[in-house]
Amino acid sequence: MHLSVQNISFAYGTTTIMKNLSLEVTDGQFVSIIAPSGSGKSTLFYLIGGLLQPQSGQILLESQSIVGKRGQVSYMPQSPSLLPWRTVQQNVQIAYEIRKKKPALSEIHQLLERAGLAEVAHHYPHQLSGGMQQRVAFIRTLAEDKPILCLDEPFGALDALTRTKMQNWLQLILKEEKRTVLFITHSIEEAILLSDRIYVCHASPLQVSHVFHVSIPMNERQKKHQATGWRELTQKIEEALI
Amino acid sequence: MILFAIETWLLPSPYDILRETWEIRDRIFENLRSTFTISIFGLMSGLVLGVGIATVLYLIPFLQRIFYPFILISQNIPLIALAPLLVMWFGFGVGPKITIVMLICFFPIVVSTLDGFTQTDPTLQTYLKMAGASRWQRFIKLEWPSALPSFFSGLKLSATYSVMGAVISEWLGSQKGLGVLLTLSSKSFRTDRVFVAITFIVILSICFFIIISWIERFILHWKQNP
Ligand SMILES: Nc1ncnc2c1ncn2[C@@H]1O[C@H](COP(=O)(O)OP(=O)(O)OP(=O)(O)O)[C@@H](O)[C@H]1O
Ligand SMILES: [Mg+2]
Numbered sequence: 411m412h413l414s415v416q417n418i419s420f421a422y423g424t425t426t427i428m429k430n431l432s433l434e435v436t437d438g439q440f441v442s443i444i445a446p447s448g449s450g451k452s453t454l455f456y457l458i459g460g461l462l463q464p465q466s467g468q469i470l471l472e473s474q475s476i477v478g479k480r481g482q483v484s485y486m487p488q489s490p491s492l493l494p495w496r497t498v499q500q501n502v503q504i505a506y507e508i509r510k511k512k513p514a515l516s517e518i519h520q521l522l523e524r525a526g527l528a529e530v531a532h533h534y535p536h537q538l539s540g541g542m543q544q545r546v547a548f549i550r551t552l553a554e555d556k557p558i559l560c561l562d563e564p565f566g567a568l569d570a571l572t573r574t575k576m577q578n579w580l581q582l583i584l585k586e587e588k589r590t591v592l593f594i595t596h597s598i599e600e601a602i603l604l605s606d607r608i609y610v611c612h613a614s615p616l617q618v619s620h621v622f623h624v625s626i627p628m629n630e631r632q633k634k635h636q637a638t639g640w641r642e643l644t645q646k647i648e649e650a651l652i
Numbered sequence: 653m654i655l656f657a658i659e660t661w662l663l664p665s666p667y668d669i670l671r672e673t674w675e676i677r678d679r680i681f682e683n684l685r686s687t688f689t690i691s692i693f694g695l696m697s698g699l700v701l702g703v704g705i706a707t708v709l710y711l712i713p714f715l716q717r718i719f720y721p722f723i724l725i726s727q728n729i730p731l732i733a734l735a736p737l738l739v740m741w742f743g744f745g746v747g748p749k750i751t752i753v754m755l756i757c758f759f760p761i762v763v764s765t766l767d768g769f770t771q772t773d774p775t776l777q778t779y780l781k782m783a784g785a786s787r788w789q790r791f792i793k794l795e796w797p798s799a800l801p802s803f804f805s806g807l808k809l810s811a812t813y814s815v816m817g818a819v820i821s822e823w824l825g826s827q828k829g830l831g832v833l834l835t836l837s838s839k840s841f842r843t844d845r846v847f848v849a850i851t852f853i854v855i856l857s858i859c860f861f862i863i864i865s866w867i868e869r870f871i872l873h874w875k876q877n878p
Contacts (some may be wrong), residue, residue, distance in 0.1 A: 412820050455782075456778075456782075459781075459782035460782070461778065461781055461782055464876060480781060480782060480783075480784045481782075481783060481784015481785075482784070483782075484783075485782040485783065486778065487775055487778060489775045490775070491775050491778075491779045492777055493776060493793070493794070493797070494874060494875075495797045495872075495874045496874075504783075504793065505783070507782050507789070507793065508780070508784055508785045509784075534874045536874075554783060
């Protein structure tokens with residue numbers, strides 16, 4: 411698996427959003443993007459997802475161009491995106507329906523079980539808390555079974571406590587379901603906790619300014635500020651953001 | 653104590669109306685059945701036509717731009733003026749009557765359904781597009797369910813119009829129906845019977861409304877439980 415975004419530029423009308431942006435994600439990696447709000451992070455995902463087309467540049471998945479092609483990557487939107495008339499299970503099922511694949515109920519149950527959602531399989535989204543809803547949305551994204559997961563600030567709208575729980579939950583899930591992830595966040599802590607690599611971008615136009623490798627071992631990251639190297643990395647990222 | 657002495661032929665008492673209802677129950681049943689048939693078939697065909705037109709106009713924006721203004725204008729033609737024409741073309745059978753009801757009913761359904769489609773949450777739209785859903789999948793799995801609440805508002809409106817439409821169609825020439833009972837009774841100054849006819853027209857309308865509300869609650873059950 412290899413996703414390669416090469417020198418893409420994009421503008422909404424005359425407003426330039428990004429210019430010559432490049433980034434790489436390789437197999438099994440968890441890559442985060444930190445950028446100021448309103449800088450065009452979601453727009454980048456729309457470009458990768460084929461919803462929009464760059465004015466120049468190339469987007470390659472496994473060396474094949476995916477410019478303007480939809481359904482090549484799994485995507486989880488920034489805002490709640492469950493269909494309110496479908497139960498949790500049916501919401502996950504839509505990932506199969508879109509591919510015209512027979513939804514394997516046992517497979518869905520297994521996913522829900524692992525995500526701690528088995529009890530609410532027949533609940534409607536409005537009966538769930540915000541954190542639960544995002545879990546379901548994430549499981550649905552997993553079920554799409556695409557080579558890469560594009561997660562757009564999945565925990566952005568959650569309160570701090572739920573957010574921490576969700577981060578731990580995501581780590582656990584990803585340990586079992588080995589996936590490649592491109593992750594948008596505006597939280598430095600979240601990025602360090604989850605990532606192998608962090609792209610720090612500046613805005614207008616959106617461009618990568620720094621790349622950081624996170625070498626803190628996974629099992630030490632729970633300690634956050636007490637982990638060796640955490641403070642230094644946080645400081646470096648903060649400086650890069652200014 | 654009687655405050656105003658009103659003649660029975662002007663305003664009959666509820667008791668008079670009830671007694672008269674019992675008196676002519678067979679005739680009422682026959683007339684009710686006739687009006688019911690026209691309204692229900694008219695409503696059903698209006699429903700099919702309305703949903704069909706809304707779907708086509710929504711999926712083909714080009715057609716919507718062309719035809720939507722015509723549909724709006726067509727609603728300014730008083731149907732009562734069009735009705736004699738239909739009778740002249742198609743005769744006095746049930747067909748033209750159902751057609752009149754259909755023409756009255758389809759419009760609220762087209763407008764409300766089209767309006768409902770535009771209520772679709774753009775986030776969900778973006779999600780489905782990114783996931784690679786086809787145009788038709790988005791229509792069936794997202795846009796239709798999003799339009800349902802609005803569609804039902806239109807359907808309830810149409811349902812009440814359908815009974816009114818049936819009564820008007822019966823005035824244009826019919827042997828049976830609550831509309832006929834209404835005109836005959838009023839011509840012979842049987843105010844009690846006029847009230848009986850009105851009562852049953854209202855009851856029929858309310859029944860339609862209630863049944864559709866039930867169906868709505870059943871289909872939109874995910875909206876109910878808090
Ligand atoms: N369809 C559009 N047409 C014109 N401008 C747009 C459109 N969508 C977004 N924008 C603008 O482009 C810029 C980038 O938007 P985008 O949503 O990609 O930013 P973001 O980094 O994801 O923001 P946030 O931090 O709020 O999630 C914003 O200034 C926004 O106002
Ligand atoms: Mg965004």
